[in-house]
Amino acid sequence: MSSVFKKNINGKYFVGYYYEADDDLNHIVFAKSKEDIEKYFSEFLRLNKLSLQKRGIRSPFYEKDFLEFHRKIIRAWFGREKIKFYFLKKDGKYIAGIYILIHGTKYYYYQSGFDPTF
Secondary structure (H helix, E strand, C coil): CEEEEEEEECCEEEEEEEECCCCCEEEECCCCCHHHHHHHHHHHHHHHHHHHHHCCCCCHHHCHHHHHHHHHHHHHHCCCCCEEEEEEEECCEEEEEEEEEEECCEEEEEEEEECCCC
16 A cells, blocks of 8 residues: 655655555665675666566666676775665565665665566
């Protein structure tokens, strides 16, 4: 079940949606070690490719140079609060993820992915 919300922040209104989630949905905020960030990036890649494939679009992450560029950025920026991965998990399986870049106090949506079987 979804609901619309309106919020006044510094005189500006933002409209969005929120969803009531099942008790077995969880989210992972960020990786705690270099091994975690590699694992989460791999999981994000899987979800990104699945969701784009479902729409008939080839993920840019299939390109070797593009993928290597992002791997280098993730390794270099890890621990500096410049990148975050958020995931939804259901029944122990990652079903959706988002890749966010951070600059100062601003969070920038970069890419997302989801498992179309859910």
